[in-house]
Amino acid sequence: MRPRAVESMVMAEAEAVARPLGFEIVDVEYETGPGGRVLRVYIDKPGGVSVDDCQAVSQPLSAALDRLDPIPGPYRLEVSSPGIERPLRKADDFRRFAGREAEIHTFGPVQGRRHWTGTLLGVEVDRVRLRLEDGSTVELPLEGISKARLRVRWQGAFER
Structure with a gap:
């Protein structure tokens, strides 16, 4: 599956998981490289994001992605803050x-x-x-x- 298709599919799933928890999905990136495949999901909320917030989204998102299976084979899921130079998408x-x-x-x-x-x-x-x-x-x-x-x-x- 092409990276953009994976990102779109994961964006929809991530929003379904994160919104009820009070988080916004800022961006999703899917990359393949020498270190393997990485799926990055950037979350935000008023007041910023903590490590505990990332974990609170990561666990249910990981389970949802296991069911959806958008990426065949192993990959690393990273959930983090978008940082101060956050992406603008919408x-x-x-x-x-x-x-x-x-x-x-x-x-x-x-x-x-x-x-x-x-x-x-x-x-x-x-x-x-x-x-x-x-x-x-x-x-x-x-x-x-x-x-x-x-x-x-x-x-x-x-x-x-």
Whole structure:
């Protein structure tokens, strides 16, 4: 099964397990590599996620995935927090984090570019609005976004 198909199937199952427990599924990643196959599920809740929260989702999700069997053979399941530079996947993510800085990659060029960084202005219809560093704005088609995440600029201790 292709990675995107596995991710979609696991996303639906993970949401069914996590929502009743009070968690949001932020993202699902399925990777194969020299170390074997890894299925990562990122969860969140208001106030953040603890190790105990990850365990509270991991156990019932593991049992549900054993029944569903979306990945033939062995794989490692990892349930964790999305971190401060969390991925943005759904229209609601782009709305919720309006005013925050984000980095966005598109499948194809928009105005000759595929990589954008700026301040999220939200979503209108199916287009993500972004204010760029030069003050201009761009609208990126939601379906054309291949990867997006919040961006944190570190200041202070790391500056010289």
